[in-house]
Amino acid sequence: MKPESETFHDDLPPIQNSQQYKYQSSVDTYAEWDTWETINAVKDAIEEIHDVTLIEATAEAYYKFKEIKPDIVFNIAEGLNGINRESQIPAMLDMLEIPYTGSDALTLGICLDKSRTKEILTYHKIPNAKFIMVENTEDIEKIKMEFPAIVKPVSEGSSKGIFSSSFVNNSNELKDEVNRIIRNYDQPALVEEFLPGREFTIAVMGNDEETILHPIIEIKYDDFPENVIPLYSFEAKWILDTKENKFDVFECPANLDKNLEDKIRSTALTAYKILRCRDWSRIDLRLDKHAIPNIIEINPLPGIMPDPNENSSYPKAVRAAGLTYKQMIQSVLNSALKRYKLI
Numbered sequence: 330m331k332p333e334s335e336t337f338h339d340d341l342p343p344i345q346n347s348q349q350y351k352y353q354s355s356v357d358t359y360a361e362w363d364t365w366e367t368i369n370a371v372k373d374a375i376e377e378i379h380d381v382t383l384i385e386a387t388a389e390a391y392y393k394f395k396e397i398k399p400d401i402v403f404n405i406a407e408g409l410n411g412i413n414r415e416s417q418i419p420a421m422l423d424m425l426e427i428p429y430t431g432s433d434a435l436t437l438g439i440c441l442d443k444s445r446t447k448e449i450l451t452y453h454k455i456p457n458a459k460f461i462m463v464e465n466t467e468d469i470e471k472i473k474m475e476f477p478a479i480v481k482p483v484s485e486g487s488s489k490g491i492f493s494s495s496f497v498n499n500s501n502e503l504k505d506e507v508n509r510i511i512r513n514y515d516q517p518a519l520v521e522e523f524l525p526g527r528e529f530t531i532a533v534m535g536n537d538e539e540t541i542l543h544p545i546i547e548i549k550y551d552d553f554p555e556n557v558i559p560l561y562s563f564e565a566k567w568i569l570d571t572k573e574n575k576f577d578v579f580e581c582p583a584n585l586d587k588n589l590e591d592k593i594r595s596t597a598l599t600a601y602k603i604l605r606c607r608d609w610s611r612i613d614l615r616l617d618k619h620a621i622p623n624i625i626e627i628n629p630l631p632g633i634m635p636d637p638n639e640n641s642s643y644p645k646a647v648r649a650a651g652l653t654y655k656q657m658i659q660s661v662l663n664s665a666l667k668r669y670k671l672i
Contacts, residue, residue: 363405363633370635374658375403391421401671402429403662405630412484412516413438415630430665432607432629440604440627441484443519453603455596456623458521458615463507472503477523479560480506482514490514496523496558524623526616529583531597532631532646534609534657535664540601542594543646547583579640581649589620596622604629608664611643633657 368383375381379400384393386406394402402422408414416434423434432440439445444462451457461472462483477498482490490510497503503520510518528550532543550559585593597612604627611631614622634641635654647657666672 366636367634368405370654371403371405371633371658374655375662377655378659379662386418390418391425394421394425394427398425399427401662401665401669402427403658404429404431405633407630412442415441428665428669428671430608430661432605432610436605436607437629440606440610440629443481443626444483444517446604446624446627449603450600450624453599455600455603456617456621458524458617458623458625460519460521462517462519463511464517466508466511469504469507472507472520474503474520475522476503478503479521479523480510481519481521482510483517483519485514485516491560493558493560496560524615524617524625526618526620528613528615528625529593529622530611530613530642530646531593532609532611532643533597533601533606534647534660536607536668539664539667540598541650542598544582544649545585545590545593546579546581546642546646547585549578549580552577579642579645581645589622593622596624600624600627607668609643609661 372381406418408417415437419434422429447457480495507518528548530546534541611628613625631643
């Protein structure tokens, strides 16, 4: 399980100006961690059919796994430190030969590193935005990228590091944002061309011929405030879009013609298989200027907030398919059990 965290976004001040968050890395420090509400919802779902022991994703987890030797681990651990943090618990479990849900350490490490993901997608001719990775401030002058562009940390999830200021229109803004990422997140900055089209996310579940793609969600930007760029940024996800603030941002199922829906589904499924995802993932896409679906990100550890009043993409798509939250968790677990030939 992920380390305990508080619902940090409840205590943030209302957004007045997106620039006020520009250089505050601390505001999104715990964005990836689950609350006890989510942890207990997962626990409750599994306890309907199995005994459950909670193990926190700390350095002591290895010894607890070795002592308890569970039949299988339902992994939602984001890890603690470093660019390979999502791989830490799966690597422990592989060493101990303990089965677990979800993708293996290699896939989790690759998918968290957006540049490595994009290199693999590009090799396999799966559309994604043109990009450059900038490792130090001296390299900024060498960047040749058409504007507008998006600047983000190379290895963060939950929209960490992505603010309205991440949308840059000129070299000065680009330089400021690259410096912010390198300084505040201690990792390279990923600079991508801006994709101007509609944005979607799709929940994928299962393996091989039993893989299911749930109803597509479109992220709608019609109600965004004027000072917030149309990105599903940290501001949008955690400040504007809360259960206390009715923010109409998701349309599920998305209103799509058959041709576009097929393209989105085909692109997402191909990426899921190419990256060797297992059991479940959420895949984000955006249309380019030619209306071609481009992969934005692959999330092998999707967010799964249980409250239907919160815009948590994966559970929302699964509910649209007719499953409850508990059925979603149990289905992911059963996918892993089948994969290990335990049922």
